[in-house]
Amino acid sequence: MKVLQFTVPVAIDKSIILQKDVLPYFYPYLHRHQEVQLTWVQQGEGTLVADNNMHAFRPNDIFWLGANQPHIFKSDPSYFLPRNRKKVMAQTLFFNSDGALSALFNLPEMKPLKNFVLQQQSGFKVPTPQTTEISACMLRIINTSGPEQLMHFVELLRLLSGYPDIAPLAAVNKKVTVSDHDGIRIGNIYNYIMHHYEQPITLEDAAGQVHMTPHAFCRFFKKHTRRTFVSFLNEVRINEACKKLTDGDYDNIATVAYTTGFNSITNFNRVFKSVTGKSPSQYLNNYFQHVDQG
Incomplete structure (x- = not known):
């Protein structure tokens, strides 16, 4: 394992990237990417490592991960056993407020939402009482396209920004700079501990x-x-x-x-x-x- 600078595939005609995963286990490498990530775990359980903090995840949990925040959804060890028939399923939304969406986020009316995105670099878990509301909004984004999809995306940010006292996934906002070489070592240590x-x-x-x-x-x-x-x-x-x-x-x-x-x-x-x-x-x-x- 290493802290990989992951490149999220971007469609030519899309500024919001949507990804559905149905796999034996979650992507097993500690990684980061320029895009903000919102992941709705529909099936599967394990441990989310975000920066250097750990959080259990279960079905119906939703997590926001900040741009360039090192993370890994580490499936429980049982998912890696021989003849395992378990599956994980997740819906993920990626966006880059400095990329194709920069013009939108630079509008005066979007300033509160832009500030919200900038303030959430340490990520957060969507409060349990709000998961139904947010998952429904994510489905509306997934099932639409064009201007309608963009409108639902703005509504999603508006809802998230209105929740009080969101606790960050990582205890500190200051990022620890990790080289690829050191990232390999840290990833190997995490992997070893989580399996033993x-x-x-x-x-x-x-x-x-x-x-x-x-x-x-x-x-x-x-x-x-x-x-x-x-x-x-x-x-x-x-x-x-x-x-x-x-x-x-x-x-x-x-x-x-x-x-x-x-x-x-x-x-x-x-x-x-x-x-x-x-x-x-x-x-x-x-x-x-x-x-x-x-």
């Missing part, structure tokens, strides 16, 4: 994946991710634990702890609270309260 998080992983194991000494690896990882390797590994494990808890496929919290790489329930509870701000039981209660209210 349930197993014991030592600092030496991770450093060996990129052929570095543990000391050099620690400095490299902290420089490019602004966190320690252990804190990143814990976040991956807790992110997976949150998905397992809310999916309801496990009998108890202890089972979830041991299947996400923790060797004691005490340590799991401590790390879980440090990452989420809640105990596992509080997290579950809060999650299902929101589900019931929805």
Whole structure:
């Protein structure tokens, strides 16, 4: 894996690029592109890595990714198993406000929406109560063309810009500059952790994946991710634990702890609270309260 500067195919007669994916798993490379991306996950689950932050995704989640924001929709490991019959499905909209749409965004009437786009460089997840409204608007864009499609696109931006308190996907707005060479290393580390998080992983194991000494690896990882390797590994494990808890496929919290790489329930509870701000039981209660209210 590397941070690829991805080129989105652009149709000659289109300023808004639409893409429908029906695949065994999502595009497996950490990448970025000049276009803003709005992805509606219709089928599939896994972890979205945006910059250096992780977010679980499930069917009907919608994510905005800023221009040139490194990201990867990492499908759950089960999607890569032999004889896997699972599929992912997504609808994605790409646009470049500095490209073919620049004349539109430079109109005085579009200033609020242009400012909104510029302010969302760190991306965001569409709030759950608004996913039905936004997915319906995306379908109107997909199913129309010409001026009508452009009108629906402007309406989409208007709706998104009106939602209060949108939380960014990445905690910081300042982008970390990553060369292709370092991007390869970071991508390999992410890939290794996401496929082996349930197993014991030592600092030496991770450093060996990129052929570095543990000391050099620690400095490299902290420089490019602004966190320690252990804190990143814990976040991956807790992110997976949150998905397992809310999916309801496990009998108890202890089972979830041991299947996400923790060797004691005490340590799991401590790390879980440090990452989420809640105990596992509080997290579950809060999650299902929101589900019931929805």
